[in-house]
Amino acid sequence: MLNTLKKLSRNKIFYCMMFLIVIMFPHTIYMQSDNNTKLVVTTIGIDKDEDGYNITSLAVIPKVSSDVNANLEIFEGKGKTISEALTNIALNTGKEVGLAHCDCIILSLDVMQENVTQVLDYFIRTSNLTTNATILATDLEAKKLVEASKSSNNLRDLTLKDIVIYQERTSILENTTIERFYRAYFGKSGTFFVPILEVEEDSQGSTGDGGDSPDQSEGSDQQSNSGKIKNNGDIIILKNGKFDRYLEDDEKFIYNLISPSSDFMNIQIKNINDEYVNNSLEIYQQVSKVSLPIYTFENGKPTVTYEVWINIMMEEIVSANNFAFASIDSLQNYLSDTAEKEILKVIDQKRKNTVELMQTSNNDILNLYKKFNAYKHKDWQEYLKKLSNPDKYLQDVDIRINTHLSYVI
Secondary structure, three states: OHHHHHHHHOOHHHHHHHHHHHHHHHHHHHOOOHHHHEEEEEEEEEEEEOOEEEEEEEEEOOOOOOOHHHHEEEEEEEEOOHHHHHHHHHHHHOOEEEOOOOOEEEEEHHHHOOOOHHHHHHHHHOOOOOOOOEEEEEOOOHHHHHHHHHHOOOOOOOOHHHHOHHHHHHOOOOOOEHHHHHHHHOOOOOEEEEEEOEEEOOOOOOOOOOOOOOOOOOOOOOOOOOOEEEOOOOEEEEEOOEEEEEOOHHHHHHHHHHOOOOOOOEEEEEEEOOOOOOOEEEEEEEEEEEEEEEEEEEOOEEEEEEEEEEEEEEEEEEOOOOOOOOOHHHHHHOOOHHHHHHHHHHHHHHHHHHHHHHHHHOOOOOOHHHHHHHHOHHHHHHHHHHOOOHHHHHHHOEEEEEEEEEEOO
16 A cells, blocks of 8 residues: 555646546535526427517426426516527526427427528537427417426327327438538528427416415516317428428328328228228328339439239228128228228329429429439439429429239238
8 A cells, every 4th residue: 555655646647636526526515507507498488479579488497396397487588589589588587598408399380481591500500409300380479388288298208209200201301400400501402390299278277386485587477378289190391491381181191101201191091882881981000111212314304113012911801782702800900992992093193283282382202302412422423403493393203103002911
C-alpha cells in the first residue's frame, strides 16, 4: 500500500486529478438538480390565432403520489412566435422548457393551412429537441388533444405516438417524424402524410388535478378535458409543407394492397349471389402477401405494374338467406368464382379512383418520381424533358395492378 502511494506521489497526473476534485467537488454538491431548473415536456400542442401561436405543453412534475396523473401538469403560453410562446411558459413557471424528452408535436388544422416549416423551423434549430419527435394533427384545437392525453396517461404504456403505429402497418403512413417531414419537403414530390387524432368529448367533464401549484402558468386551464382520444384512421396530405387534402379510403386500400411491408388488410364485397349465398356481404382477410413492382416505359410513357400475390381467407359473411353449404368446412374454405371476380373488380375500381385522384390533385402518394428516377433514370429524364410542365409528371403515368388470389384452406 505504501509503495503504491509513493508511486502515485511521483505522478503529476495524480496531483492534477486531486486538484480537479478539490475544485469541482463543492460546485457539484451545491449544483441544482435539473428537476429544479427545467420543465420536462413530453408533448406539445400548437394552435394559431390572429395574435400568433398558443402552445400547450404536457410536462412531468415529480411528486410523491401513487397516481401517475399527479405527476403530469399542463402549461400554456402565447406569443407571436414559437420562441416567444415557450419563453412565456418559462417565465410563468420559473423553469427552462426542456424538450429533450418531447416525443410528440400536435398541429391544429389552422397551423397546417400555412407552411408548417414556419413552426418546425424553431424545433430543428434548437438542440433541445431531437428530430425523431412525431408529428400528429387534429382538426380540433391541439390543446384539447394534449388535455385528453393527460387524462389518459394512467395507461403509461399507451402514448399518442403508439396510437398511430397500427396505421403504419395498414396504410401509407410511415414514421411521421420531423426528420422524415423535411426529407419529403425537400424531395421532388413534396408529399407528406400526417395522421389525425380527435377527442371524444365527455359531457360531464372533470376537474384537473393542477391544484394550486405555484409553478402553474397563468394561462393554464384548471379544467382538464376528460374526453377520450379517438382515431378514425384519417390522414392529411401536406404538399410542400401546407395542407392539401384528406387521403381517400380508396387510396389507403390500394397502397395497403401494393405495399410489401403491410401485413393486414380486409377486402369487402357486397351483393354476392351464387349457388351458395343470396345477397351476401363477405369480408376476406389477408393471410400473406408478396408484392413486386415493375417499372417500364411503353411508347415513351412510364408504366408501373404491381404484381401482387395475396392469400386470403373468409373473415365474415352475412347472407340474406341460409347457406346452402353441405358442411361448416365448406363455408370456411370456399371461394366461389363469383366472389373472386367481384374482388378483382373492386380492386380495379379502387385503382382507377386512386390514379384519378393522384393525377387531378398532382399528389405523388406512391413516390413514383423517386422510383422511376432510380430504376429507369435515363428514360425518366427524357420523359420529363418532353413535358411542358415537368411538375405534372403524373399525368401520363400508367399504374396497373395484377392481383393473383389464393384461398387459404
